[in-house]
Amino acid sequence: MTISNIFPQLEIPNTLAAGPGPGNTDARVLARFASAGIADHMHDTVLRGMAECKFMLRDLFGTKNTYTFGVAGTGWSGLDCMFSAVMPGDTVVAFSNGTFSGIDALTLRMKAATRGELAKDSLNPQAASVTVIEVPHGQSVTGEMVETALKKHKPKWAFMAHWETGSGRINDIQGFSDACLKHNSMGLVDAVSSLGVEDFKIDNFEGVAAWASCPQKGVMCLPLTYAPVSFTDQYIDVLKANGSYTYCHHPIMEARHWGIVDGKDVEKGGYHRTHSGYAVAAFHEALRITLQYGLTQKANDYVFHENALRQAVVSMGCDVTSNMTSLLVLNLPGNLAGREMELVQACRAENFGIWPTLSSPVQVRIGILNQLTQSAITDIINRFAIAMNKMGAGIDIESINSNLETYYNKAIAAE
Structure with a gap:
């Protein structure tokens, strides 16, 4: 037999991941991955490691929720696990202000759709029990928006992304939680981009019943490892009472492998x-x-270094529309307007991994995940300025670097 489809060994180049995520994985994490011995998933050491991860996740989330663990996969795996309690016909209000909260809203429409609604349009069901509040790109979901919607619809479930990576906007998590409590709705939160970047404790938001994040952003692990999730006892009680149409991502069943059974470690x-x-x-x-x-400390460092990057790109003539501390979303100067995708593609061809927005309007996204040093920020800024100059921007890079040096020197002097 002739085998003709054996390809050359795959060599993936080193790139600077300067987008919304995945970020550049810490070398110590890569070392642990590569040096792990060959052991099956029921080996005592592996099970002990999973139990220790469970306890560390509770510290990271800031919670006493027993049902706090990792779901194998990326952030979408954790989100699917969280959404598994939503059943056909359940009433849901979902807030969408960017690409990813929009996909979350689609997932909820799929989960809550009746059999007839799925049969009518299985890839984009219009579930009558789900209300999606569309917030324009570049704007945040406010507590007032949530209060108005929940007061009107009185849903069983309410959903919001804490940080919307598509538009780079931080949404009002306190206002969301307060409205959920007031109107007896169980809050579901996409914390894919905020966990490990912003300093918050989920137990302070009593209206939120479930949280889901990802491994490859604030936690700075490899994609396809474990997506952190955390569920309140109220959520687990509802899940027990109503069931779920999944085995793999069933929160109660998933938790068993992490040493959580019947609500106890x-x-x-x-x-x-x-x-x-x-x-x-x-x-x-x-x-x-x-x-x-x-x-x-990490949250403060993100604020500090994001501000350095923000000041630099603004001085280049860019208009920043985001307020996340790990990601800038921006419009190019007027003379380069409309060439955002061209710039991104040119940067990526040089292994400088910035991103465009994935939905309209097309903007540029520059991230600093795990890039919390002066040298890393300087590298990102210089690569971006050089790419803009190749398109005719005429940026004075020497002046940009001088201002950047002043910014960091002031911080050192203040210590």
Whole structure:
């Protein structure tokens, strides 16, 4: 037999991941992944590592929720696990102000759709029980918006993204939680981009019943390791009472492998599905690094370095429309307006991994995940300025670097 489709060995180049995520994985996490021994997912050390991850996740989330663990996969795996409690016919209000909260809203329409609604349009069901509040791109979801919608619709579930990566906007999590409490709705929150970047404790938001994040942003682990989730007892009680149309992403069943059974921590996890010892080792190290750094310090560092980047791109003539501290979303200067995709493609061809927005309007996204040093920010700024100059921007890069040096020197002098 002739085998003709054996391709050359795949060599993936090093790139500077300067977009919304995944970020550049810490070398210590990569080392733990590569050096993990070969052990099956029921090995005592792997199970111990999963239990330790569970406890560290509670510290990271700032919670006493027993049902706090990781879902194998990316952020979408964690979100699917969180949405698994939503059943056909459930009433839902979802807030969409960008690409990813829009996909979350689609997922909720799929979950809540009746059999007839799915049959009519299975890829884009129009579930009568789901109300999607569309907030224009570049604007945040406010507490007033949430209050108005929940007062009117009185849904069983309410959904919002904490940080919307598509538009770079931070939404009002306190206002969302307060409205959920007031109107007896169970809040569901996409914390994919905020966990590990902003300093917050989820137990302070009593109206939120469930949270889902991802491994490859604030936690700075590898994609396809573990997406952090956390569920209140109220959420678990509803899940028990109503069930879920999933085995793989069933929160109660998933939790068993992490040593959570009947609402209590047990000595050793039981089988739910196959896990990777390599992924456990990497996730464990990423959590250790995040907690050792200190969430308050890390959040402050993101604010500080994002401001340096913001000042630099504004001085280049760009208009920044985001307010996240790990990501800038911007419009190019007037003489380059409309050439955003061209600029992004040119940068990516040079292994400088910035991103466009994935929905209209087309903007440029520059991220600083795990790039919290002066040298890293300087590198990002210079690469961006050089790319703009190749398109005719005429930026004085020497002046940009001088201002950047002044910014960092002032901070050093103030210490």
